[in-house]
Amino acid sequence: MTAGDRPEIIDESGDKYKYGFVTEIDADTAPKGLNADIIRLISAKKGEPDWLLEKRLKAFEYWQTMTEPSWAKLSYDKIDYQDLCYYSAPKRKNGPKSLDEVDKELLKTYDKLGIPLKEQEALAGVVAVDAVFDSVSVATTYRAKLAEKGVIFCSISEAVKEHPELVKKYLGSVVPYTDNFFACLNSAVFTDGSFVYIPKGVRCPMELSTYFRINARNTGQFERTLIVADEGSYVSYLEGCTAPRRDENQLHAAIVEIVVLDNAEVKYSTVQNWYPGDKNGKGGVYNFVTKRAACRGVNSKVSWTQVETGSAVTWKYPSCVLQGDNSSGEFYSVALTNNRQQADTGTKMIHIGKNTVSKIISKGISAGFSNQTYRGLVKVAPTADNARNYSQCDSLLIGSTCGSHTVPYIENRNRSATLEHEATTSKISDEQLFYCKSRGISEEDAVSLIVNGFCREVMQQLPMEFAIEAAKLININLEGSVG
């Protein structure tokens, strides 16, 4: 690709954010501000049933009594929630039946992002893509093949209309609107997201993937994802994120809920590359996400894998509630912060059922003037006989101006539990760099090799193509961090 194709990519500060471009599309945008009328507007725009509107209004009422949490090791300008837009949808007539009907500008944007939205690309990648552009799903592929197996993979809005019984039963059952400030806000104003249902005994025939993208200016993003894995089923879900660059901070407060029933398994992988702001910390996405999985069934299993390289501020703790006996939860994380990025991230493992097992592998890399905190909770309830947890938190520092902190909380209320926690902090040593150089490897390559080596245990959890993309992202984000 020549520079001419993407004049916006390199700005005067020489920033390298590859995905920094803005698509010109007429957005159907609500006025700024948040009140009950705006919520009614969102609900009406989406043609929602009354029960959902009531849920939203109830959440909004509760949200007004809440205060933004301040316990995380993050500092950012106060968010004016009345200065944001809560609804923005690409204009469409009767909804596209195929890609031919999708806005050409939109398709071009996805091309730039390298999203395999076109049929042939989807074929080549063999993934179903439920792409979310701003707030409304615009295209869904591979639905037929999934439908054959009885797998439902659609936008939350569609699911509300077509599968209301499932949505009613499970939406908000893992993350109730009272859970936390950002989750409550999402419950009131969520616009769209993905819904997945895997029926009993079905192994989903392909990896499911969603690409999120924040676009219209000043539009908060409130994605809502719900995944239900019925008894004995299996699904691997991939979430990849990129965002165009801009100067104002953008708020993102998503909720992902996963329900795992008897003997079912869900793998959820994320590569998050939202705009991190420039070298001086100007701009960038504020990412306040609530992700939680409920392992309700016996022998149920959930695994979170995340590679976090983007956002100016990250507040995210994908969690597992291990209710079913013998259920297991895993959390594999790589978080890379550079320049002025801040990340407060980790996980919660709540052991309730007997013989429940959890594993936490967290790898944090800090460079530049960035600050990073691992915050994790392992909680063992009195009912959780023979619960086991293994936690490993490793931090790698690049340079001497960044910060790394590890805050593990352990609450054990059962004597039969086995809990292990290991933590290390290291720096890339001059000896390692010299060793690589003495073999002909440049400093930049050496750093990327060492960092990728450091994260290997986590990267190995990602599906192959995702792992390659993630490794590239890490290298892009490391640029200029040494020397």
Place this chain on the structure above:
Amino acid sequence: MSTALLEIEDLHARVAGKEIIKGLNLTINEGEVHAVMGPNGAGKSTLSYVLSGKPGYEVTGGTIKFRGRDLLSMPPEDRAREGLFLIMQYPVEIPGVPVTGFLKHAVNAGRKYRGEPELDTMEFIKMLREEGRKLGIDAEMLKRAVNVGFSGGEKKRLETLQMTILKPQLAILDEADSGLDIDALKVVAEGVNRLRDDRRSLLVITHYQRLLNYIVPDVVHVFAEGHIVRSGGKNLALELEETGYAEFVKEK
């Protein structure tokens, strides 16, 4: 007829403000094997680090030419790409980076520098396994992280494998025999000897004569108090084994 590969003239170098190399002169021609022997603390390892460009080893005087070019003006990675290789006494661990991937990076960095196309991954792995086998390195070891949990012998064998793969013009062996039992020593020496031809040269830095039974030098230098105090043929090494280094240290 012989072409100089490495020419060191009146080299002075210091580490942490202390002068360690004081007026060293040494010329190694293509195809020659030179041994530098000397007492501990004489500055033998300093010489190997100065040649390979390790940060903290400061050259305060003199010149070094490698293949006719000014070695000291090159960053360490370019020295390696030009064909200089150091078998380290204490190779460092690089967690999570498998040997295969590491070596592929190294090989391709050199090829790119010389304007050659990158090696095909499958071909590279085949070649690596073959060379590894000769050094008693199995496919399993190639998958392990570089030097992590390696025994002393395994580390030296891996260093030798890297040398074999990178095919340097000049290989410097810094105390390559330290921590090796006799069998491992033989394997390493055989690997080094396989690389010998009339163009490639070796600089063997060692305290003991033992290694030189297996890698037979053309020239032996005695290095003491920061420079070469005596040079001779391979028999000089045997002589030193008898007499020790005491007389050279006293000389000053």
